[in-house]
Amino acid sequence: MYLGLDLGTSGLRGLLIDEQGAIKGSAAVAFGTDHPHAGWSEQEPHLWIDACDKVLSELHRTAPDAMANLKGIGISGHMHGAVLLDKKLKVLRPCILWNDTRSHAEAATLDQIKNVRELSGNIVFPGFTAPKLLWVKSYEPKIFAKTAHVVLPKDYLRLHLTGLLRAEISDAAGSSWLNTGTRRWSQRLLEAGQIDNLDMPDLVEGSxxxxxxxxxxxxRWGIEHEVMVVGGGADNAAAACGAGVLKAGQGFVSLGTSGVILVGRDEFAPQPETAVHTxxxxVPDRWYQMGVTLAATDSLNWYSKIAGVAPAQLANELGEKLKAPTPVHFLPYLSGERTPINDSHVRGSFVGLDIAHGRAELTKAVMQGVTFALRQCLEALHATGAEVDRLLAIGGGAQSDYWVQMMATAFNMPIDVPEKGDFGAALGAARLAICGVTGRDPEEVMTPPGIAHTVRPNQKLLADYNAAYEKFIQIYPAVRAVQ
Known part of the structure; x- marks a missing residue:
């Protein structure tokens, strides 16, 4: 048996599978996020430990025989978070999360240092780990002075499970301290980030x-034999393992809290100026690229709270068949934006509201705004040379057939909808554990899911959605000028 743990922003999920991928148990525990100031986002790491212990205890209670035969554990986790530890491995402050934008000035400064983009393969975004440490050094110098180690969230969870400090490479690639081409810590980047005196954890591959x-x-959990804990993976890398996206030509679009279009790459081919993440x-000797819009289902959830109607009901009110685009435009920049504009200050807006517009029109505008932001991500990926001619739809938002039809038409690309089942980050983490324990080839283990159906572009609406998209991309500069 193999366990995949997925440490998300809102909770931790455990998925227990056998070597053939059959699900033998699952459990989940939710937790919250603190926002003490505008643009801040923090979590107490003890919440992750408590959730992990509860999840494994629940699996021990509900699937004791499977747990007794556990051979390996893989961990997926949200990227970029900064967990600061002292010499005794005590947590010094709450973790600063991926969607925290307080270190925008530090990110801009670091991004201008010679060779930083070239070595890391990326723009230094405010959400990345390195600028967070520069912020702590400036504004919490006593905490910084006590800091002996910096670990990413899932790697802190592994410290609890194993007692060992390790850093996994796909996660470390989002820190701005890793040479993403050589897959090793870069002394130059550590110096630029002013942490070259810290004891950086040893690096391991995900499997x-x-x-x-x-x-x-x-x-405690009734296991008598040794259980291997593997490196695991950053959330999107693990999701790619779960969805069978490993190599060039394969890709997915994820409608989760954030929106992601991810494509596999067989080589290191960054173009940081596109704001695409590389x-x-x-898995060893492979890379991936992705474009990210920070608020995807988060945008619909935000509107749902205001409307007082569940997101699923809002989506259902649009009907089953895709309609022409709405003239109301929504910029989904509720927490700033990444690809392609790299702007932590911009905020969302509705443009073109009319007294005749009702709830359904605004729902459509929110979905359309997220879709167009993802089309910008897709175009940025194409600019790097990434080739993909179809995408797999995953994430909670992909349960809306209307939203998937809208994406297929706006992207002018077929989108595959998988059969029902688990194929996300928790499955990817468990698959990494299988590879680590058995030595099996990742391409043999990390196969794509079965496809329930394929949604093709609505040819009658292509021109209308292209015209609406062209208007959408003109709005950001005008709105930014007055914010």
Whole structure:
């Protein structure tokens, strides 16, 4: 048996599978995020530890035989978070999360230093780890002075499970401290980030052994033999493993809290100026690129709270068949934006509201705005040379047939809808554990899911959606000028 743990922004999920991928158990625990100031986003790492212990205890209760035969654990986690530890591995402050934008000035400064983009393969975004440490050094110098180690969220969870400090490469690629081409810490980047004096964890690949489950925990969960804990993967890298997206020509579009279009790459081919992320994959000798819009289903959830109607009901009110685009435009920049504009200050807006417009029109505008932001990501990916002619739709928002039809038409690209089942980050993490324990080839283990159906572009509406998109991309500069 193999366990995949997915540490998300809103909770932790565990998925227990056998070597053939059959699900034998699952459990989840939710937790919250603190926003003490505008643009800040933090979590207490003890929430992750408590959630992990509850998830594994629940699996031990509901699937004791499967847990007793557990051979390996893989961990997926949200990227870029900064967990600061002292010499005794004590947490010094809450983790600054991926969607925290306080370090925008530090990011801009770091991004201008010679060779930083070239070595890391990326623009230094405010959400990345390195500028967070520069912010702490400036505004919390006493905390910085005590800092001996910096680890990413899922790697802190592995520290709890194994007692060992390790950093996994796909996650480290989002820190701005890793040479993403060589897959090693860069002394130049560590110096630029002013942490070259810290003790950086040893690096491991996602399917590489990274320690064994501590004896105390094995005993607690009824496991008598050694359990390997592998490197695991950053959330999107692990999701790609779950969806079978490993190599060039394969890709997915994810409608989750954030929106992502991810494509596999067989080589390191960054173009940072596009604001596309170029990261190491969770399997050796592969990379991936992705464009990110920060608020996808988050945008619909935000509007749902205001409207007082559940997101699924809002989506259902649009009907089953895609209609012409709405003249109301929504900029989904509720937390700033990444690809392609790299703007942490811009905020969302509706443009073109009319007294005749009702709830359904605004729902459509929100979905359309997210879709057009993702089309910008797709065009940025094409600019890097990434080739993909179809995408797999994953994430909670992909359960809306209307939204998938809209994306297929706006992208002018077929979108495959997978059969029902688990194929996300938790499955990807478990698959990495299978590879680590058995030595099996990742391409053999990380196969794509079965396809329920394919949504093709609505040819009658292509011109209308292209025209609406052209208007959408003209709005950002005008709105930004007055914000």
């Amino acid at each position: 590489e052994p990274a320690g064994s489950l501590r004896d105390e925990l094995r005993s 990261f190491c994959h969770a």
